[in-house]
Amino acid sequence: MRPGLLLAVGRPLAVPRPVGPGGSLRAGEGPPPTAIDLETVSVWYGKVQAIHNVGMQIPERRITALIGPSGCGKSTLIRCLNRLNDLIEGIRIEGHIRLHGQDIHDPTLDVIELRKRVGMVFQKSNPFPKSIYENAAYGLRVNGEHRRAVLDQVIEQSLRRAALWEEVKDRLHTNALRLSGGQQQRLCIARAIAVEPEVLLLDEPCSALDPIATAKIEELLYSLKERYTIVIVTHNMQQAARVSDDTGFLLMGELIEFGATDTLFTTPQDARTEAYITGRFG
């Protein structure tokens, strides 16, 4: 499908790219609407600057990948998008981040509301030590939803979307910690999408998983992008190439290059990008 890509990565893809409805959206259409707009975002941990003047427009209902060497600030950047960084003491964030035009640092905006609209899945799967059912229901419950019928229905739907339903439907009330690592990560995805967020942030969701579980999750992302704007941080360039529509390359806190995945992987504009994707450093 993408011969240039194969050359650039230098290895055949382990997983065939699933074909979805979004797959053919690419060519010939106008620029897609922006979901998240970052404008000169800089982040300091105390005196150390971790993000330098990043500006990018993350398009709606597409998968945007963030790649870059370890420590370049990918997690920092993605955690700015749902203001999870607010918890860290001594952090300072400058610039503007707008979700559908609304500044997320606006004092009138409720950060709880924001986090309901921007879901997140973490690198290390972190299901609560509760039942599978309660994990998936968590977002609804903290929202005040207690009607059993609604919960049942939403949980089934989100577990199905997270491709976990068939595996757990007979043991919804067993402890989530008994699931395998990959299942746990899919449960975390189900938990995040149960509240119907607009944006789904994934910070290296597959780093602890084997290729098969990874493939399942990639497939899942691909099917989820009909409904959600997805931002995924990954170390794995094949993964970025396989699943994403757009890719941003971060280096030492700076956004070096951001553009359509095909272009970035085949004809990178910047020498550093090329060096990174061809594996010469990082």
Add this chain to the structure above:
Amino acid sequence: MTPARPARPGRRPRRFDRIPIWFTGSLLGIALLMIVGLLGLIMARGLGTFWPWPLWEVSVADGTRYLGLVHRTELIPQPAERSESPARRTLYRIGNRDVYGLDFVWVDDAQITHRTRPTEAVVLERLEWGPFYGFVQSVRTPIQAVQDDPARRWETLRRELPPARRRARAIRYIERRVVGNINTAMERHRLALRRLELRHALANPLGQAQQRRHEAAIADLNARYARVAADLRAKRQEDAQSRAVFASIDGHVIDLPMSAIVRVYRPNRLSVPGRVGVYLDRLREFVFDPPREANSEGGVAPAIFGTVMMTLLMSLVVVPLGILAALYLHEYARQGWLVSSVRIAVNNLAGVPSIVFGVFGLGFFCYFLGGTIDHLWFPERLPTPTFGGGGILWASLTLALLTVPVVIVATEEALAAVPNGLREASLACGATKFQTIWRVVLPSAVPGVLTGTILAMARGAGEVAPLMITGVVKLAPDLPIDQVAPFLHLERKFMHLGFHIYDVGFQSPNVEASKAMVYMTTLLLLGVVVCLNLAAMQIRGRLRAKLGGGDV
């Protein structure tokens, strides 16, 4: 040239490696040995107490005879230059305190001319004066008097004892419950009158009407009391007609109503099952009955009850208090020098002598809080304090204060052990900070909190000094929970096993006789602490399994 010696394969270092193992291992061994030794001593001294040991009749060279139990033997201390084989002497418990004045007598073994175990000798445990060792002389009931044949005397005594016990129970019921209820009602009316007086309500007609009503009620109660008292007198008279007469070995005679007999048995004739029966019965009495005779006889049930209730009350207070404080310190407060110094202060609080907490509890809880409560809600009872003196509530609060550092430290550690990923996951789902703490952080921290609770309970249950000034007494007439409304009397003084040990062991007029009770009470206190802890550990184990992947 010397041939190269092959390197010895690291023998010396390995030997040095062993030293820490021996060192730590032997220290642990010493610690264990001390604990096991202590427990063994307590058990050996305590558990033998209730066994019906044989009664010995001892004749001494000067013609006196004793009947008693062997209490202990020892070598007679002798000057060093005398080289004969050391002589022994034996301490006999000869009981009969009302007759002899003292319970014990030393007998030189060398002076003993004759030693037997008379089969008819009885041990008589009675309500007063401690045990009596002697023989049954006669048994008298309203319909018969038996004194001829020892076997028939014994039979009659055994037969008459249960009805006598029933009569005693009926009398006690009237004395305590019926008369007690009348007294309570009377006190209520008296207090109502006093309240009217304090409100200056006696001048107006309404108040006067009320006054007349209360006075009529009191008169009525007085009449009822007179009827009950007459009934009681009759019952007592009837009861006093069934009597047993016992004689000591040297011919002293005591004559007592059968209802005053707690237990009587012939230790030298008992079979092994019979001995076990007596043993178990005395053990049951110890655990389930109230004390008698200045705590040196009978049981410790009120003290067990007081200890458990106080410990539970304390936990009820200390756990929420400790959790809230730890939550604030760990989850909400901005970490800085202020929080660090608060933390250090909390840790140091654990090192303050417990008596200081007691003094604080007495001043703040009893006098200040209790006194204020008395002034606001119970002015009619003054100057008798209601809450303004020591009580189980104040004692529990004092101990809660004493043990709160333990809970705070344990909870903080438990909170620190909750992975941050869980907090972030919860927040990322749109939960508020409070929801995150309530639904995710706290449940994960509960096992750690329970560890703190276990430590706090163990510390609190064994503490005595602060209790002595905040509400423990050697003999509490009523339990803090009973059938009189409002059922829970948190202002009442209570008994406590730890204080009981001190009281029986060091304040008792008859130390030698009550020593065994000290060991038993200690054993029981340990047992209570172990039970409370096992319960908490059971809960913690379940929760751990749940959090670690067990069924929810």
